[in-house]
Amino acid sequence: MRNTWIICRRELSAYFTSPVAYVFIVIFLALAGGLTFFFGNWLERGQADLQVFFIYHPYLYLFLIPAVGMRLWAEERKSGTMEFLMTLPISTGQAVIGKFVAAWIFAGIALLLTFPIWVTVNFLGNPDNGVIVTAYVGSWLMAGGFLALSASVSALTKNQVVAFVLAAVLGFVFLMSGVEIVQAFFRAWAPPKFVDSVAELSFLTNFGDLSQGVIDVRDILFFASVIGVALFINTAIVEIKKSA
Amino acid sequence: MDRLLEINGLTKKFGPITAVDNISFSVDRGEVLGFLGPNGAGKSTTMKMATGYLSPTSGNITVCGSDVRRNPIEIKRRIGYLPEGAPLYGDMTPHSLLNFVSDVRKLSREDRRRGIEQAVESLHLERVLHQPIETLSKGYKRRVGLAQAIIHDPDVLVLDEPTDGLDPNQKHEVRELLDRMSSTKAIIISTHILEEVDAVCSRAIIISQGRIVADQMPSQLEERSRFHNAVGIRITPDNAEKCMSILHDISEVRSVEQVIQSSGLSELVAFPHNGGDIIGPVRSALDQNGLMVDEMFVEKGRLEDVFRNLTIGGAPNESGDDTGGVGVQEVANHA
Known part of the structure; x- marks a missing residue:
């Protein structure tokens, strides 16, 4: 636990010593705001909620979260620091979790910085703040899901660009698994039961309820399991890659 | 321990x-x-x-x-x-x-x-x-x-x-x-x-x-180096030939090589049989012939030479006395 926290702290400070962090936060805030106002017509709708704010988060994360996660292991492998890190008295699991949590906290900070929109909606009307908090938590959980996928993929390669593209593609599959484009791919060869369960893996479906303030334990469990399984695979990949 | x-x-x-x-x-x-x-x-x-x-x-x-x-x-x-x-x-x-x-x-x-x-x-x-x-x-x-x-x-x-x-x-x-x-x-x-x-x-x-x-x-x-206990001599080029033949005649000396010529001096190296001590015989032979040398020294052996012998050519060779024969080649690695 202590080691995980030490790794996490170092990773977090690594984010903020590079310009990437600030670029990411600015772009995330600009896009989140822009989409809400111009595509979601938030003001014109005249409703005191953040529905149209949260509805774009899955698509924002699809491209922005791989940018946060791509460096986690690829950079470590490229610069050789993986050898330095993994010969310190820490376990692979601690390193994997520490790095993931750092990136997740970073994503959380970016998400929290959208607070002006929450202030605005409270200024303009009387929104159900419980719904908004649930949606924020749901959004952060979903970010964690994307991030865990990105982190595992990042361990596969030394090249951050490859890590980014792979993570975006994998994220797309999870995001859209309920949508025809992904369903058609599986329906061609897999049994119907399997195709249905693929649909269940959709980030979109599972985020849908949370973003409307419906706390369904299954949705929370879903994102928690995606994170858990992805990090487990991440640990295995790191173990394999460092031995080869 | x-x-x-x-x-x-x-x-x-x-x-x-x-x-x-x-x-x-x-x-x-x-x-x-x-x-x-x-x-x-x-x-x-x-x-x-x-x-x-x-x-x-x-x-x-x-x-x-x-x-x-x-x-x-x-x-x-x-x-x-x-x-x-x-x-x-x-x-x-x-x-x-x-x-x-x-x-x-x-x-x-x-x-x-x-x-x-x-x-x-x-x-x-x-x-x-x-x-x-x-x-x-x-x-x-x-x-x-x-x-x-x-x-x-x-x-x-x-x-x-x-x-x-x-x-x-x-x-x-x-x-x-x-x-x-x-x-x-x-x-x-x-x-x-x-x-x-x-x-x-x-x-x-x-x-x-x-x-x-x-x-x-x-x-x-x-x-293990062939240079171990070899005697190096620096001498003016005019006397190099003579010195070489004197060294050749010493029974303890296995072979003599002219290594480099720099700074106007010739350098000769006399190699002993099986790493034996030859400085004594070499000195007395040169004295007897009244030959003046500019410098004379005993080699401890050259690690570089041992390194090359052990690592070039692949076949690991554990025998200690088989380190002769390889002349100056390209150095296997150079820091």
Whole structure:
């Protein structure tokens, strides 16, 4: 636990010593705001909620979260620091979790910085703040899901660009698994039961309820399991890659 | 004797390539082991396994009595390691990096203060303590890498090319540092610089194509050189011919070679039979003929020569007296 926290702290400070962090936060805030106002017509709708704010988060994360996660292991492998890190008295699991949590906290900070929109909606009307908090938590959980996928993929390669593209593609599959484009791919060869369960893996479906303030334990469990399984695979990949 | 590192039948295969082939050796407290070999011989791979980074294909590694595979975390605590090329987090400063390592190594406040202070002082890092590592020169990076390896006062120190990229003064300081630490630790260094072996190592292992081809004290290795006990003579060119024939006539001398001609002097080397002592006979023969030489010296033996013989041509050769015959060739590796 202590080691995980030490790794996490170092990773977090690594984010903020590079310009990437600030670029990411600015772009995330600009896009989140822009989409809400111009595509979601938030003001014109005249409703005191953040529905149209949260509805774009899955698509924002699809491209922005791989940018946060791509460096986690690829950079470590490229610069050789993986050898330095993994010969310190820490376990692979601690390193994997520490790095993931750092990136997740970073994503959380970016998400929290959208607070002006929450202030605005409270200024303009009387929104159900419980719904908004649930949606924020749901959004952060979903970010964690994307991030865990990105982190595992990042361990596969030394090249951050490859890590980014792979993570975006994998994220797309999870995001859209309920949508025809992904369903058609599986329906061609897999049994119907399997195709249905693929649909269940959709980030979109599972985020849908949370973003409307419906706390369904299954949705929370879903994102928690995606994170858990992805990090487990991440640990295995790191173990394999460092031995080869 | 306190045996801190023991390696038994260590083998590492990468697919069809055998990088390390059944290596066994051990290092005691107080020893400085020099690890020599051409590039790609398996030095770094062996070190990576000893420090628990790579897992061996077969064989055992014991550090301070515990098995590396069974207690990886425990042994990593006892080892200080400088990986090849000294990879470090470029975004950190030496100060933050050393604190990070002290955190991970769970040093008490007192140990941390002392450890960092001593490492910074002995490696002269004061000036760059708060600069990002990525902006530092190669020599500083290497020394920061060394510093992080020693702050916890480890029992076993594994250093992959610790003096690479250092200038002669820095090299000298690092060697002195190793010397100071050597009595309380088991130290393994890999190096390309053969003089370093003479300077700091109490023992040297030469590995070639994943196998140990020699494991001896540096002085014993030198004895394996055909130059061991050879007599070098510098003489004016006019007298070189005469001197050569005199040397040829000495029964103890096996052969004579004219090595180089520089600074207007000829240099001759008389080789003995089986490394015997020939300075006496050579001196008296020259005296008898009234030949004046400008310089005369006995060679201890040349590590470079031994190194080439053991590592060129593949077939590991353990026999000690079979080191003659190879002339000046291209050096297998050059630091």
